Amino acid sequence: MRIVVTRTGGFAGITRRAELDTTGRPDAARLRSLALAALSDAWPDRPAGVPDGFSYELDVDGVTAYCADPELSPSQQELVSKVLGEGA
Amino acid sequence: MTNAPDRPAVFCPIVPPHLLESLARHEDPEIHLPARYTLELDASHRTRRRLGAPGAAESAVAEAAGDRPDRTIYDAGHQQTLPGTEARAEGARPSKDQPVNHAYDGLGATFELYLKAYRRHSIDGRGLPLNASVHYGQGYNNAFWDGKQMVFGDGDGRIFQDFTGSIDVIGHELTHGVTQYSAKLEYFGQSGALNESVSDVFGSIIKQHALGQTVDQADWLIGADVLAPGIHGTALRSMKAPGTAYDDPALGKDPQPATMDGYVTTSQDNGGVHINSGIPNHAFYLVATALGGHSWERAGRIWYDTLTGGQLASDADFAAFARATAAAAHTRYGDGEEHQAVLKAWSQVGVAVSAAVPRQTAPEGAPFPAQG
Structure with a gap:
């Protein structure tokens, strides 16, 4: 499974994009279920969000959905944090 | 005294x-x-x-x-649930936790500017209590206004550090609240860039007011204190010289244009709201420095009148905002140096205002002075 997270907006307005391939990873099963949970909590279109809030695009094997701070679900928080690798 | x-x-x-x-x-x-x-x-x-x-x-x-402000600072305890536990209420003694105190002081400085300069009572003009949460998330690289309160991350220490450390960042975020209660500028495209710019303008003014600076003493930077040590840059944005704030391998290069020649069309960041805000930011800088003295006095007053005067559409573009600032300057100060400074500044950043000013007479037939 290929997971891509793109974060836009924020006070700095700087876009960050990171991807993670679960193939061959010891935590692949855990990551797959996390990604699917995050996706099922997300929106088909980009939500309005709040001024300076981060906005996220989640792409899981080509399926795209959106979420925005401060309304991330726990799965979304964990996934975004894991993939961007710097904390949501 | x-x-x-x-x-x-x-x-x-x-x-x-x-x-x-x-x-x-x-x-x-x-x-x-x-x-x-x-x-x-x-x-x-x-x-x-x-x-x-x-x-x-x-x-x-x-x-x-x-x-008097009515502030409450909460500690989110590195979770992303708001607001967290109360850490300092209005009038309480300082906390041992510096971000709590920085947030408290920054909220106070913002309240102070709006009250003393414009007689506005808090963010909504009606004494809204000011709440903020610090230590939001783990190494969270952001600060925002969620529609009801301020939220501050600690930064990851690599790119950003504690977001309560920059008074202009706090003023910027709370000004999103002022805009929410006044012009309601839509957070997309040019109206979104104006929403961002207004927050930078008053964020900088709030810092200058707190420090007692004149326009010549001010640094006109946004977020100078939130960049982590080692990042190649002076701040996140420069109103004096948009596009020059940083150039760093981790952050990239400051993408802000100063004039319409550099206007960026993009679908990211709500249509580049943090990018094209450089243009109206620079216009304000030009007006403030042309008039001299304290930015919150005439230049800030014109921008404040524009934001709160009820004449600005929520989907205003740069040209509409420029016209509104010119009209606000004319209404408050007549056809004097303030009005002329506003017209000249917009002309310098490439935004046309000519159709703008209803009572402009332009006796010489040349409404705008030449560049410079």
Whole structure:
């Protein structure tokens, strides 16, 4: 499974994009279920969000959905944090 | 002490307490109200008892009650659930946790600017309590206004550090609240860039006001204190020279244009709201420096009138905003140097205002002075 997270907006307005391939990873099963949970909590279109809030695009094997701070679900928080690798 | 009645000593730490106390007993409210306010900020209950002023003085304090902020700072405990546990209430002693105190002071400085410069009572103009949460998330690289309160991350320490450390960042975020309660500029495209720019303008003004700076002394930077050590840059944005704030392998290069020649069309970041805001930011800088003195006085007043005057559409583009600032300058100051400075600034950043000013006479047939 290929997971891509793109974060836009924020006070700095700087876009960050990171991807993670679960193939061959010891935590692949855990990551797959996390990604699917995050996706099922997300929106088909980009939500309005709040001024300076981060906005996220989640792409899981080509399926795209959106979420925005401060309304991330726990799965979304964990996934975004894991993939961007710097904390949501 | 009487040379700046419009900018009281509240954030001026060099005034010793004994001097403040004698000012607080002065018969002139212009002098005693700010002094009492400062003393109350420092140690509310104890100070009032010590002053022991009954009668007229007591009622003056009561009258000024609406002129005090009502702040509560919460600690989100590195979770992303708001608001968290209460860490410092209005009038309480400083916390041992510096971000709590920085947020408290920044909220106070913002309240102070809007009240003293524009007689606006808090973010909504009606005394809205000011709430903020610090330590939001784990190494969270952002700060935002969620529609009801401020939220601050600690930064990851690699790119950003504690977002409470920059007073202009705090002023910027709270100004999103002011916009929410006034012009309601839609957060997309040019109206979104204007929403961002207004927050940068007043964020910078709030910092300048707190430091007592003139336009020549100000750094005109946004977020100078939130960049982590080692990042190649001076800040996140520069109103004086958009596009020059940073150039770093981790952050990239500051993408802001200063003029319409560099306008960026993008679908990211709500249509580049943090990018194209450089253009109206620079226009404000040009107006403020052309007029000189304190930015919150004439230049800030024109922008504040524009934001809150009820004439600006929520989907205003740069040209509409430019026209509105010119009209606001004309309404308040007539066809004087303020109006001319506004017209010239927009012309310099490449935004046309010519159709804009209803009563502009332009007797010489050339409404705008040449570049420079």
